[in-house]
Amino acid sequence: MSTRPSSLPPLHVVPPPAASPRPTKIRVEGVRMVFPGDGQPMTVLNDVHLELRAGEIICIVGPSGCGKSTLLNILGGFIRPTHGQVLIDGAPVQGPDPRRIFVFQESSVFPWLTVEENIGFGLERLPRAERRERVEHYVEIVGLQGFERSYPHQLSGGMKQRLEFARALAVQPDVLFLDESFGALDSITRLKMRQELLRIWSVEPKTIICVTHDIDEAVQLSDRVVVMGARPARVQRIVDIHLPRPRDLSDPRYLALRDSILDEIGIAHAI
Numbered sequence: 001m002s003t004r005p006s007s008l009p010p011l012h013v014v015p016p017p018a019a020s021p022r023p024t025k026i027r028v029e030g031v032r033m034v035f036p037g038d039g040q041p042m043t044v045l046n047d048v049h050l051e052l053r054a055g056e057i058i059c060i061v062g063p064s065g066c067g068k069s070t071l072l073n074i075l076g077g078f079i080r081p082t083h084g085q086v087l088i089d090g091a092p093v094q095g096p097d098p099r100r101i102f103v104f105q106e107s108s109v110f111p112w113l114t115v116e117e118n119i120g121f122g123l124e125r126l127p128r129a130e131r132r133e134r135v136e137h138y139v140e141i142v143g144l145q146g147f148e149r150s151y152p153h154q155l156s157g158g159m160k161q162r163l164e165f166a167r168a169l170a171v172q173p174d175v176l177f178l179d180e181s182f183g184a185l186d187s188i189t190r191l192k193m194r195q196e197l198l199r200i201w202s203v204e205p206k207t208i209i210c211v212t213h214d215i216d217e218a219v220q221l222s223d224r225v226v227v228m229g230a231r232p233a234r235v236q237r238i239v240d241i242h243l244p245r246p247r248d249l250s251d252p253r254y255l256a257l258r259d260s261i262l263d264e265i266g267i268a269h270a271i
């Protein structure tokens with residue numbers, strides 16, 4: 001089964017972010033996170049400061065267990081930091097908000113609902129006609145035309161992931177959080193999904209914040225890569241990726257940026 005119907009628009013070439021300075025969307029101010037731990041409290045994040053701009057794609061990378069998902073959950077309002085605060089559009093984050101949506105792995109779609117029912121799930125408050133229109137729009141945005149009445153088990157992994165995106169986008173959030181969202185996909189589908197994400201972003205730009213273990217993915221997707229240090233983590237370095245999109249993965253500048261991030265987190269890239 002094809003994961004990319006030929007009717008999809010081509011991947012747009014988006015100018016590098018330096019061409020258009022963007023306003024601040026999310027400000028992380030001195031965030032510290034201490035979990036109770038087993039007997040002894042565990043400091044996971046310490047004095048994290050960060051400024052994320054509207055409409056940019058940011059990937060957060062760092063050693064396993066350094067607190068990347070914890071930071072994402074704090075940004076999304078699911079966890080309150082022990083100290084410090086997060087401001088979105090200038091207002092402190094007090095909890096989850098439908099304007100800020102997590103995109104999960106493809107396995108989190110509802111298996112008992114069809115594609116269109118999955119996408120329409122969060123839209124009950126809308127009048128019927130508007131809801132149908134919204135569902136149709138996002139079926140088209142993610143290229144699932146012809147599969148509206150299919151159930152998730154009838155879709156490929158990449159299609160299920162696109163359904164997950166459609167479900168998240170249908171509530172029209174302004175921020176998307178991706179926590180290893182492509183982690184369950186095979187490597188070819190993963191590559192395609194990165195292109196899909198960029199295509200969707202070029203049609204409907206959102207502020208996108210991803211946590212990933214995949215440095216290639218981070219460099220391919222991001223306007224900036226945030227490198228976290230070891231636990232208790234703080235921001236170790238922010239790498240600007242001033243490369244035009246779509247990115248040539250064999251471009252020496254791309255490879256140099258990737259290798260410098262690998263160096264930063266202490267992973268040898270030459271074997």
Ligand SMILES: Nc1ncnc2c1ncn2[C@@H]1O[C@H](COP(=O)(O)OP(=O)(O)OP(=O)(O)O)[C@@H](O)[C@H]1O
Nearest residue numbers: 035036037044062063064065066067068069070071
């Ligand atoms: N709710 C919690 N209560 C106690 N400890 C927690 C909680 N959530 C996370 N931790 C701990 O915080 C640390 C950081 O976890 P987190 O999942 O944020 O790291 P990560 O960088 O995303 O890890 P990975 O790269 O392996 O996915 C881990 O040691 C984890 O066990």
